Amino acid sequence: xxxxxxxxxxxxxxxxxxxxxxxxxxxxxxxxxxxxxxxxxxxxxxxxxxxxxxxxxxxxxxxxxxxxxxxxxxxxxxxxxxxxxxxxxxxxxxxxxxx
Amino acid sequence: xxxxxxxxxxxxxxxxxxxxxxxxxxxxxxxxxxxxxxxxxxxxxxxxxxxxxxxxxxxxxxxxxxxxxxxxxxxxxxxxxxxxxxxxxxxxxxxxxxxxxxxxxxxxxxxxxxxxxxxxxxxxxxxxxx
Numbered sequence: 001x002x003x004x005x006x007x008x009x010x011x012x013x014x015x016x017x018x019x020x021x022x023x024x025x026x027x028x029x030x031x032x033x034x035x036x037x038x039x040x041x042x043x044x045x046x047x048x049x050x051x052x053x054x055x056x057x058x059x060x061x062x063x064x065x066x067x068x069x070x071x072x073x074x075x076x077x078x079x080x081x082x083x084x085x086x087x088x089x090x091x092x093x094x095x096x097x098x099x
Numbered sequence: 100x101x102x103x104x105x106x107x108x109x110x111x112x113x114x115x116x117x118x119x120x121x122x123x124x125x126x127x128x129x130x131x132x133x134x135x136x137x138x139x140x141x142x143x144x145x146x147x148x149x150x151x152x153x154x155x156x157x158x159x160x161x162x163x164x165x166x167x168x169x170x171x172x173x174x175x176x177x178x179x180x181x182x183x184x185x186x187x188x189x190x191x192x193x194x195x196x197x198x199x200x201x202x203x204x205x206x207x208x209x210x211x212x213x214x215x216x217x218x219x220x221x222x223x224x225x226x227x228x229x
Contacts, residue, residue, distance in 0.1 A: 006125070007125075008122050008125065008153050010152060010153050010196065010197070011121070011122070011152070011153055032124070032125050033122045033124070033125030033126075033153075036122065036153075036156065036197070039197075039198065040198050041197060041198015041199070042196075042197050042198055043196055043197065045198070061166065062165075062166025062167045063124075063166075063167060065162075065163040065164070065165070065166050065167075066124050066162060066163065066164040066166065066167045066169055066171075067122070067123065067124060067156060067159060067162065068156075068159030068160055068161040068162040068163075068173075069159065070161075070163075071161070072198070081166070
C-alpha cells in the first residue's frame with residue numbers, strides 16, 4: 001500500500017498515525033506540509049528514522065523546494081517529482097490518503 | 100468615533116502583535132497574515148510579528164516554488180522594514196524543535212525564549228493570531 005500524507009508532523013498526528021498503521025514493506029509518500037517530516041532535526045525525525053527499517057519513505061521534491069527544505073532531507077528518504085508520484089500510485093496495488 | 104480612532108489628531112498608538120503559527124504554502128494563513136500586517140502599517144501603530152511553532156518555517160531561506168507553481172511570497176518578509184515593521188520575534192524553542200537556527204532565516208529577527216516572548220505578548224494591546 002502507498003500511504004500519502006500531507007500534514008505537518010508538528011501540527012497534526014497524521015504522520016505518526018500512518019507510520020503506526022503501515023505494514024512492513026509499505027510505501028510512504030510525504031507531500032505538501034508533510035515534507036517537513038523528512039527534514040533533519042524535525043519533531044518526527046526519530047519516528048521516520050525508526051520507520052525506515054520497515055517502510056520505504058519518499059518525499060515530493062517540488063514541495064520541499066517550495067518550503068526551502070530541499071537541502072535538509074534526512075538520509076534514507078528518496079525524493080520524487082510529480083511523474084515519480086504517479087509511478088508510485090501505479091506500482092502499488094492500493095493507496096490511502098491520510099487526513 | 101472614539102478618540103482611539105482619531106489618529107490624524109495624534110490619537111493613541113496601540114501595540115499590535117500578529118502571531119504566526121502555521122507553515123507557509125500548505126494553508127493560506129501565512130499569506131493572509133502578511134496582507135493584514137501590511138494593511139496595518141497604514142495606521143501607524145506599534146506593530147510586531149511573532150513566529151511560533153510551524154510559523155518559523157515561513158521565514159526559511161532558499162524557497163523555490165517553480166516546481167509547485169505556487170506564489171513565492173518570501174520576498175514580502177524582506178519588504179516589511181520598508182513599512183516600518185521591524186519587530187520580528189522568533190521563538191527559540193520552535194526553531195530548535197525543527198532543527199533550525201537563526202542563520203536559516205531570510206530576514207533579521209529577534210530570537211526570544213518562550214519566557215521572553217510570553218512577556219512581550221502579555222504587554223500587547225491587541226494580539227491577532229494566524
